[in-house]
Amino acid sequence: MSDVDHSLRExxxxxxxxxLNAAEITRRLEEEARATGAPPPERLLFRHRALNRxxxxxxxxxxxxxxxxxxxxxxxxxxxxxxxxxTLDSRVRVEKGDIATVVYVPYDAxxxxxxGASFELGGRSRFQALLDATGFxxxxxxxxxxxxxxxxxxxxxxxSLDPFLLKDRVALEDMAVPEAxxxxxxxxxxxxKRYILNKFRPITERVVDPSAPNAAQTxxxxxxxxxxxxxxxxxxxxxxxxxxxxxxxxxxxxxxKGVTYYEFQYKRSQRTLLGFADWLHGKATPxxxxxxxxxxxxxxxxxxxxxxxxxxxxNSSEILRLYNQGYEELFVRGGDARPFIDFLRDSSxxxxxxxxxxxxxxxxxxxxEQRTRNAEGRRMTAETLKPLLDILGRVIV
Numbered sequence: 282m283s284d285v286d287h288s289l290r291e292x293x294x295x296x297x298x299x300x301l302n303a304a305e306i307t308r309r310l311e312e313e314a315r316a317t318g319a320p321p322p323e324r325l326l327f328r329h330r331a332l333n334r335x336x337x338x339x340x341x342x343x344x345x346x347x348x349x350x351x352x353x354x355x356x357x358x359x360x361x362x363x364x365x366x367x368t369l370d371s372r373v374r375v376e377k378g379d380i381a382t383v384v385y386v387p388y389d390a391x392x393x394x395x396x397g398a399s400f401e402l403g404g405r406s407r408f409q410a411l412l413d414a415t416g417f418x419x420x421x422x423x424x425x426x427x428x429x430x431x432x433x434x435x436x437x438x439x440x441s442l443d444p445f446l447l448k449d450r451v452a453l454e455d456m457a458v459p460e461a462x463x464x465x466x467x468x469x470x471x472x473x474k475r476y477i478l479n480k481f482r483p484i485t486e487r488v489v490d491p492s493a494p495n496a497a498q499t500x501x502x503x504x505x506x507x508x509x510x511x512x513x514x515x516x517x518x519x520x521x522x523x524x525x526x527x528x529x530x531x532x533x534x535x536x537x538k539g540v541t542y543y544e545f546q547y548k549r550s551q552r553t554l555l556g557f558a559d560w561l562h563g564k565a566t567p568x569x570x571x572x573x574x575x576x577x578x579x580x581x582x583x584x585x586x587x588x589x590x591x592x593x594x595x596n597s598s599e600i601l602r603l604y605n606q607g608y609e610e611l612f613v614r615g616g617d618a619r620p621f622i623d624f625l626r627d628s629s630x631x632x633x634x635x636x637x638x639x640x641x642x643x644x645x646x647x648x649x650e651q652r653t654r655n656a657e658g659r660r661m662t663a664e665t666l667k668p669l670l671d672i673l674g675r676v677i678v
Contacts (some may be wrong), residue, residue, distance in 0.1 A: 328425035345379035440636030567663035
């Protein structure tokens, strides 16, 4: 891909969780320093200065299936001595390898949307691409290079560039990064953290004796170890209790945390999503007179966007239903642990799949709110409605 696609240029400043516009944040920090007469900031996102002038973008790869897309397969079974072909319905979920991290390097840092070079961060030739586009030599032997490579790997390993996920992973890696790059307040971060820790809390009843000395302190320590998902020896009691593969325990516990985070996001965004859906079904029509053919085309575009929105909403709610059925059966009703164990085993895939859907919803809502903010009743003329529907069709994927 030699240039950034049209939808990215139009959504660079939408605030979508698929985009980390490091170039814009860096420019703003430098302008603030100049305005106060201070020297340029020494501490930015990366140690290599040119890496701070790029945009990171998460997007589904071209071959990736839609989130939780249906798959029909066939199999042969032996029945009464005869082979019979049966049809099996299953689900294909978005997995880690289905989401690309694109690095966009603008030709002009002061005009980010006017074109640039781009490449996939996870591509085979990424080291050469980084060197050619930014001058970053990933093969150099220095602490600064190793630190920047670790941060690039961290960005690649996340399913979205959501500020909470990014800030959390950077904190766990003990990396010093200016808060400006996260676009999330400490209050909001702590609200999310509190929600997730409360979901973790019942698990301590399975590993901590409430009558033991310092039981409350031990429980809190266990919860924080689960939050960090790094001290796997300490977490061995629940790894054994839930029959988690020790080799995958860290990824599974982090994925559980990630799904819980997206549950928080999904609940918080319900009203906005419903408003967006209502707009698509009733207000995504031109306010001015247009020819019947164009009116029909706009109606079809709105239906297509509404269909994509519904698919992501359904996928998100289905994953959260699976999660909460297992969670409540075990931790609320004290019943069968198997549904929750099944969730944990699939949590890595479910994390990436729900991230794909929530990110698509977030991207669509961000663009919609940005484009209709100043329109009375969010109603638009055909001239402004058509490009909005076009871009919504490209980002809600």
